Amino acid sequence: MEEAEFSKVLEKKKRNFHRLIVKTNSSSLCKERMEILKQKIYDPCYIANAIDKLAENISKALLEGYFDQEPTKKS
Numbered sequence: 001m002e003e004a005e006f007s008k009v010l011e012k013k014k015r016n017f018h019r020l021i022v023k024t025n026s027s028s029l030c031k032e033r034m035e036i037l038k039q040k041i042y043d044p045c046y047i048a049n050a051i052d053k054l055a056e057n058i059s060k061a062l063l064e065g066y067f068d069q070e071p072t073k074k075s
């Protein structure tokens with residue numbers, strides 16, 4: 001993958017992560033939901049699951065970027 005293409009895919013993924021973070025902004029959450037999230041943050045099982053999901057999503061994003069690129073022409 002060329003550097004420009006990789007940068008384009010990376011920028012797209014950054015925007016998606018930013019959108020996700022904005023959606024879960026603490027100011028948009030009710031007090032009860034915020035308390036539940038605070039409890040989950042300190043739960044090792046929740047953290048492990050979140051890391052696994054993040055790794056899975058990153059793998060999918062990289063794979064999508066790989067398939068989205070045009071086949072290179074060989075001379």
